[in-house]
Amino acid sequence: MIALDTPIQFVKGVGPRVAEKLKEKNILVVEDLLYHLPFRYEDRLNPRALNELVPGEMASVIAEVRGTVLLRTKRMPIFEMTVGQGPTSMKCMWFHGTYLKDKFQPGQMLALYGKVEPSRSRAGAFKMIQPQIEVLPGPNDPEETLLEVGRIVPVYESLGGAQLSSRWLRRVIYRLLEDLGGVLPETLPVELCERMQLPSRAEALRQAHFPPAGTGLRSLQAAATPAHQRLIFEELFFLELGLELKRRRMRERLGPAFTADPRVREALKQVLPFHPTAAQKRVLSEIVQDLRQPTPMRRLLQGDVGSGKTIVALQAAFIAIENGYQAALMAPTEILATQHFLAARRLLERSQRQPPYHVVLLTGSLDEDRKRTNRGRIVRGEADLVIGTHALIEEKVEFANLGLVVVDEQHRFGVMQRFRLMKKPNTAEPHVLVMTATPIPRTLALTLYGDLDVSVLNELPPGRTPIVTRRVVDERAEEVWGFVRKQVAAGHQAYIVYPVIEGSKDDQPELDFAHDPEGEAGSVEASSAAKRTKGGPAAGKRTGTKSRAKTGSLFEKPALKSAVAMCEELRATHLAGLRLGLLHGRLSAEEKEVAMRRFQRGELDVLVATTVIEVGVDVPNATVMAIEHAERFGLAQLHQLRGRVGRGAARSYCILMTAGRVTPQAEERLDAMVRTQDGFELAELDLTLRGPGEFFGTRQAGLPDFRVANLLRDRKLLELARQEAARFVERGEKEMSRTSVEIVWAYLKAHWQRHYGLVEAG
Numbered sequence: 001m002i003a004l005d006t007p008i009q010f011v012k013g014v015g016p017r018v019a020e021k022l023k024e025k026n027i028l029v030v031e032d033l034l035y036h037l038p039f040r041y042e043d044r045l046n047p048r049a050l051n052e053l054v055p056g057e058m059a060s061v062i063a064e065v066r067g068t069v070l071l072r073t074k075r076m077p078i079f080e081m082t083v084g085q086g087p088t089s090m091k092c093m094w095f096h097g098t099y100l101k102d103k104f105q106p107g108q109m110l111a112l113y114g115k116v117e118p119s120r121s122r123a124g125a126f127k128m129i130q131p132q133i134e135v136l137p138g139p140n141d142p143e144e145t146l147l148e149v150g151r152i153v154p155v156y157e158s159l160g161g162a163q164l165s166s167r168w169l170r171r172v173i174y175r176l177l178e179d180l181g182g183v184l185p186e187t188l189p190v191e192l193c194e195r196m197q198l199p200s201r202a203e204a205l206r207q208a209h210f211p212p213a214g215t216g217l218r219s220l221q222a223a224a225t226p227a228h229q230r231l232i233f234e235e236l237f238f239l240e241l242g243l244e245l246k247r248r249r250m251r252e253r254l255g256p257a258f259t260a261d262p263r264v265r266e267a268l269k270q271v272l273p274f275h276p277t278a279a280q281k282r283v284l285s286e287i288v289q290d291l292r293q294p295t296p297m298r299r300l301l302q303g304d305v306g307s308g309k310t311i312v313a314l315q316a317a318f319i320a321i322e323n324g325y326q327a328a329l330m331a332p333t334e335i336l337a338t339q340h341f342l343a344a345r346r347l348l349e350r351s352q353r354q355p356p357y358h359v360v361l362l363t364g365s366l367d368e369d370r371k372r373t374n375r376g377r378i379v380r381g382e383a384d385l386v387i388g389t390h391a392l393i394e395e396k397v398e399f400a401n402l403g404l405v406v407v408d409e410q411h412r413f414g415v416m417q418r419f420r421l422m423k424k425p426n427t428a429e430p431h432v433l434v435m436t437a438t439p440i441p442r443t444l445a446l447t448l449y450g451d452l453d454v455s456v457l458n459e460l461p462p463g464r465t466p467i468v469t470r471r472v473v474d475e476r477a478e479e480v481w482g483f484v485r486k487q488v489a490a491g492h493q494a495y496i497v498y499p500v501i502e503g504s505k506d507d508q509p510e511l512d513f514a515h516d517p518e519g520e521a522g523s524v525e526a527s528s529a530a531k532r533t534k535g536g537p538a539a540g541k542r543t544g545t546k547s548r549a550k551t552g553s554l555f556e557k558p559a560l561k562s563a564v565a566m567c568e569e570l571r572a573t574h575l576a577g578l579r580l581g582l583l584h585g586r587l588s589a590e591e592k593e594v595a596m597r598r599f600q601r602g603e604l605d606v607l608v609a610t611t612v613i614e615v616g617v618d619v620p621n622a623t624v625m626a627i628e629h630a631e632r633f634g635l636a637q638l639h640q641l642r643g644r645v646g647r648g649a650a651r652s653y654c655i656l657m658t659a660g661r662v663t664p665q666a667e668e669r670l671d672a673m674v675r676t677q678d679g680f681e682l683a684e685l686d687l688t689l690r691g692p693g694e695f696f697g698t699r700q701a702g703l704p705d706f707r708v709a710n711l712l713r714d715r716k717l718l719e720l721a722r723q724e725a726a727r728f729v730e731r732g733e734k735e736m737s738r739t740s741v742e743i744v745w746a747y748l749k750a751h752w753q754r755h756y757g758l759v760e761a762g
Helices: 015-024 030-034 142-148 166-180 190-196 201-209 217-221 226-252 262-271 278-291 309-322 334-349 368-379 415-422 442-448 474-489 517-521 524-529 563-572 589-600 635-642 664-675 679-696 715-735 738-756
Strands: 040-043 058-072 077-085 088-095 109-118 126-129 132-135 152-155 298-303 326-330 359-362 385-388 402-407 431-436 453-457 467-473 493-497 580-583 606-609 622-627 652-658
Touching: 030 166, 040 217, 058 088, 142 166, 152 166, 166 201, 190 715, 190 738, 201 226, 226 715, 226 738, 262 309, 278 298, 278 309, 278 431, 278 453, 298 309, 309 326, 309 334, 309 402, 309 431, 326 334, 334 359, 334 385, 334 589, 359 368, 467 474, 467 664, 474 493, 474 622, 474 652, 493 563, 563 580, 563 606, 580 589, 622 635, 635 652, 635 664, 635 679, 652 664, 664 679, 715 738
Parallel strands: 088 126, 298 431, 298 453, 326 385, 326 402, 359 385, 402 431, 467 652, 493 606, 493 622, 580 606, 622 652
Antiparallel strands: 040 152, 058 077, 058 109, 077 088, 109 126, 109 132
8 A cells, every 4th residue: 555655666667776766866755756846837738839839938839750850060969850730840959969869750749848939041930949858658558648648747857867757757646646545644734724725735736746727827837826835835834843943942941141231331342443333233232132141042143245244243252251251253264264363353452451352263274283272272261262264163172161152154164063163062052143244035044044043234334435336348358457557556456356266167166156057058948947946846957858968059158267377467468567466275274374464464466366255355455356257256256256345445346357258147147236236135136046045055054955845936935834833833732623733743753854954953
């Protein structure tokens, strides 16, 4: 008897060998396969006739193969197929299509899906470039015919080549639903489903896989049908329910309760270098409220580039120190850690306290003797503030009395690294403040960092002037270098940033390129693929043919300029006579430090660099940020780089230099950079362009693997799920039957860690 927890190998048509392949996709039991929803749907009930097609539309077409040919051009082989309906025909083309040769025979019936474009060879005719394609079954297979034509057909993300194709999935899932008999154990309380008018779980799964006639195709593609909404809400409800429990457990833990009495406030005033902004005051007040509680603070501090997060964090550390505890600040790079160390030391030197505050730096590049000395000071309690990199979480590092942990640029650390610092031995549970300069919409932040409260710094300190941002093409580079010379002559400094260190980007994994498949491939398929994000309809990878595998560009792309080569070229030509320095990720920590210190002291006029400078470099005298190949950088990266200038009172400039063809996605990024400096507005656009999975990074960042939900598309349902989860925890036993409550807790217990668990343990 098939059940939801039946191992997948026992499903008809699967077996042990296929089960091993499905295991790689995290599909282990029947339930996992049922939640592998279609990423889009094709209307094969009313497919488009060839003579009714409209240029520019995405269309489904059922047509007969008339003929094929492999065209060999100078740039690439192109596979061309002619399909027809009666007297009307259409061309279909695939770049690098050698793998399609001999795959099709005249007379075969195909389902094609792609963008309709006018043909240049015949007036009134159409073509499709790189359409998705599926060979339809013959008349001798009635079950497959039932699933493939004459209905709205689900199209699935392939689970591994032709063997686990969309057609295979349709057949296996259809049989599974038949075998289960339309009866599935419920996961949500019946009272909640009735109140929200949600269909049953069984009904939702059947209609999501095989929509009944009359279901709107637009609603299906947008995952807006009642069936989809039910499954999305279910997934988000259990996510938020687990997070709500984690938050409540956190409030039950014991942590140090700090005081912020007049003595502490007076000590703070001594070290503050300027009057804080209203936003800094508000955020510090929220932090102080947490620090006063006998439960450990867990707070996320979001602040745009240059908003003054570091000074707020140092004030929080100061409060911890004044209460007799140690504070630790962990930064992702040695440059940033060293900069924080110097800033903290300057700040605390302003205090008249006796004995003076003791700040210690701990990074991987320090010599062993200094590391040993600093570790001794930390464990003996002689270090008040400890600033460092990953070196802080080494087993050898022990604290005497750790009261506050600050993690800078949270998204660059795995959550387990933060967890290890929080759980250092010989200490109580410390307060934790994590910071990020990557703005995240509040609702999503509350999910991504489910165990954290959120504070936002949305105001720049006084004296900051807006940065003038301009786009220029590579042909105007001479004007840019002339402008750099003028700024240096006026006593200022400049950054020039390149996307690679030297040679090919392939051996430089440290670089975070914007994933822009259209720019890489120059194909229609890659372009549309770039717009899909994981989770639900209109999200996933290509199915059907392997047309994505060898797609090539129709355009010649300019070779990428490298930091090493351009530093030498500029030094010898356009910027001859100026003092140029070089900074990139392959330099040793000591070499990086020397280059950065020289630039900060004004011994260098121009710093040629890669994105290693995108975070935490603070040189108020730098007024120009020139970024070559700006079209190759992500939006968040461009915004971070721009934030390296405009840190003083002088007018500052960001120049985005582009070379060759710029893709539509890159155009959108660059136009946004010119239009606004609002990090939250740019983050919204970045999230829209890249989708949540790529925006937040991998599971290391703490984002769970969603099966049906999409954080960007489903934000309203996410907020509703959050409210309903809190209501269930608070009043579930009063409002619902005992059976309903037990169903929810049983499902959460069985599924939380695998499907919803944010890596960090409670």
